[in-house]
Amino acid sequence: MDYYVDSTTIYIVPNAGVGISNVAVAEENKFGVYPNPSNGNSTIEYTLTNDANVSLCIYNVLGVKTSELVNKNQKAGMYKYSARDLNLTSGIYFITLITDGKTSIQRLIITE
Numbered sequence: 001m002d003y004y005v006d007s008t009t010i011y012i013v014p015n016a017g018v019g020i021s022n023v024a025v026a027e028e029n030k031f032g033v034y035p036n037p038s039n040g041n042s043t044i045e046y047t048l049t050n051d052a053n054v055s056l057c058i059y060n061v062l063g064v065k066t067s068e069l070v071n072k073n074q075k076a077g078m079y080k081y082s083a084r085d086l087n088l089t090s091g092i093y094f095i096t097l098i099t100d101g102k103t104s105i106q107r108l109i110i111t112e
Helices: 021-027
Strands: 002-005 009-013 031-034 043-048 052-060 065-074 077-082 091-099 102-110
Touching (some): 043 091
Antiparallel strands (some): 043 077
């Protein structure tokens, strides 16, 4: 598996070869989580440039899915979801956004 990492996100690059173009493909799937760390009131935000099949899930550090926020086709546009209603306990979580097979993961830290 090939990947690209910046200071807050891990971008998984499917079928990566040599070249800078693979990084550009991964960055199309970027999303934001703010505030982070938080006391559970974080917002997850992403924008779709085209209609896409979207999956947005939250996993704990053991890799167990704790929440599935989205699993459907969505129209192009901006989407926001609140983590407030998920009742996440203190800890580290990983938010996975998959759009048309492109995966991005961001860490979310919940403090009390």
